[in-house]
Amino acid sequence: MSDDKGFTAKEALGFATFAAVGLVLGIAAYQAGGRLSGAGSGAVVASAGAATTPDGQALYVGNCAGCHGGQGQGAVGPAMKPSAAWSDAEFKEAVLHGHAPGGRELKNVMPRFGTIGLDGAPATDAQLQALHKYLGTLP
Template sequence: MSGEFYSGRQVAGLVTFLVVGAVLGVGAYQAGGRLSGAGSGAQVSAAAPSAPDGQALYAGNCAGCHGAKAEGGLGPGLAHTAAWGSAEFTRAVLDGQSPQGRELGTVMPRFRQTGLDGAPATDAQVAAIQAYVQTLK
């Protein structure tokens, strides 16, 4: 009869194998759900979209002309925009109009037409850029 039973070491090895297999299986299942867009991760991001990153938007759309720290370059420095309200800043960024109604240079993109990051510009993106520029004083 003693030949019919497994040793304690064999039983422990089998249990370890089953536990590791279960952990790997659950992990692979969850990763597959995240990669396919299903599961709780997609629901959370759809319910609460993240705020635009003003620093990244500035770096990708503005810094080339206005300088990395808004100090100026091809375009003017942006220190004076700290006194602008959100409507004035938005009008300048989206339509190329100064608060006084003056047309900004032709080099200044009209982001209402060109968009930001390959998509139509949003008020939230412009507000994020303005907030970031104000930190550069």
């Protein structure tokens, strides 16, 4: 039996390496989700002067699926089903600023879409509502 109460330098280095690799893979998965969905590529066709309703599924695939999974089941980030029950104001605060209900701060890997926008453009209330509504359709 050993009286050792700490980690060895080798164990600490192994843990730090594991954490760094996990972070890099998470960021790469998030970025790949946008590229694989075709977000930001191709032409957008709409009639002149017609108001278009944002597509919640397309917004999810382009901005969220890389971390939260294609069906919101969770991956690098948590499952999305619980957030469908949040109010629109709670959902908006979480997506834009990383503040979940109850004052909980979301992890740093969660993008602050209030700063970076959705697909490179500032997020609109209509986009956030469409995204939130889409989450309610996930299994």
